[in-house]
Amino acid sequence: MNWTFTINPQQLWETYVLPWGTQIVLALLIFIVGRILARAASHGATKALERARLDPILVNFISTLLNTTLVLLVIVFALSQLGLDTTSLVALVGAAGLAVGLALKDSLSHFAAGVMLIVFRPFKLGDYVEVGGVAGSVDKITIFSTRLKTPDNKVVTVPNGNVFGNTMVNYSEEATRRIDMVVGISYGSDLLKAKSILEELVKDHDKVLKDPAYKIAVSELADSSVNFIVRPWVKAEDYWDVRFQLTESIKLRFDAEGIEIPFPQMDVHWHKDVA
Known part of the structure; x- marks a missing residue:
């Protein structure tokens, strides 16, 4: 038995090439134009958010999320133009996403926390x-x-x-910070003189704020020292500089004025029994 196949070029063109070619070209146009529009929309949203003076991290997150969402919609529309069942495709992507989500649950928890950090800032x-x-x-x-x-x-x-x-x-949320220092002197030193020196050093420091007012007071009669609390207020960016400078100034001034800063020590008394 002889089989004979006759191909009609015109019929092939009209039945297959022209319809499928048209669909492919339209799908490509939808994808290309959609990508351009998605990029333009993302760029416009970025400019609008920047004009609103939002945090750069939030601006970048929103623009990236918007662009990704629009591109996914464009892909779905392009595939539907080819006659594909996008409903099944969406269901397949959802199932794959669920499987990936279960495998990467720790990463997704970090992702969710990142979204919360960006939103609540x-x-x-x-x-x-x-x-x-x-x-x-x-x-x-x-x-x-x-x-x-x-x-x-x-x-x-x-x-x-x-x-x-x-x-x-x-530590940077507020414009000012309070320095909390504890300064100890020996029981044999002049308490009022030490307090006067502390007040002078704090009051004369050019980076210590006048308002709120500083606080200097005796806080504790400890085992081997009388402890003062020294609490000046400074700008947040000056915190460490002022703390270090005051620590050095207090030590040098106490040494010059003969005020002892005690260190932990133990007195041992030995009694010899007399026979």
Whole structure:
């Protein structure tokens, strides 16, 4: 038996090439134009948010999320133009997303914490904070982690789950900070003279604020010392400079004035039994 196949070029063109070619071209146009529009919309949203003076991290997150969402919609529309069942595709992507989510649940928890940090913004870039047991200046906040730069220039990356799930201390949130110092003198030193010197050193320091007023008082009669609390207020950026300068000035001035700063010691008395 002989089989004979006859191909009609015109019929092939009209039945297959022209319809499928048209659909492919339209799908490509939808994808290309959609990508351009998504990029333009993301760029416009970024400019609008920047004009609103929102945090740069929040601006970047919103613009990235908007662009990703629009691109996904464009892909769905392009595939539907090819005649594909996008409902099944969406269901397949959802099932795959669920499987990936179960496998990466720890990473997703860091992602969720990152979103919460970006939305609620308990700190911003440049703030000196203590999070997850680490202290440093906030250098970068990403979806999965927060990067801190310590005073000795180490870079520490803390997972966002550890940041948002623990106590956060922001030392830069307020414009002023109070320095809490404890200064001890020996019981044999002149208490009123020591207090007068402390008040003079604090009052004369050019970076100590007048308002709120500083506080100097006897706080404790300890085992081997009389302890003063010294609590001046300073600008947040001057905290460490003033603390170090006052510590040095107090030691030098007490030495010059003959006021003893005691150190831990033990007196041992030996009694010899007389036969």
